[in-house]
Amino acid sequence: MDIKFEGGINIAVKIPKAKYEATVHFYRDILKLIVEERPITNPTVSRTHRVSFGNNVMWLDCVDNYTHSETWLELNVENVAEATEYLKSHGIATCDELEELPDNMHWITDPAGSVYIVKNRE
DSSP states (O other), rough: OOOOOOEEEEEEEEHHHHHHHHHIIIIIIOOOOEEEEEEOOSSSSSSSEEEEEEEEEEEEEEETTTOOOEEEEEEEEEEHHHHHHHHHTTTTTOOOGGSSSOOOEEEEETOOOEEEEEEEEE
């Protein structure tokens, strides 16, 4: 299989509830980046803010049950099903239980535990 993975523009930072307001304040009021709260209906993310971060979009996600922050990244592919099979053949399993997402996307982790969403190129 000739699968091409490409980094996407979205970066999600999962932030514990106790540190969320201070983190939003840092990006909005100290760094003076464009920060906008967005509505969200997700069983694990209670609030989210969209941050314009150069050519990327950083999502500050408030996660009530986390004890430390995590950064999640995006990988784009031509065909998610083929890419998933390719990853499985190399010992990389999906971990879609991490957070709800559409059926045509999957979560994976690298050996260090970094989380990636695998989705179709737009």
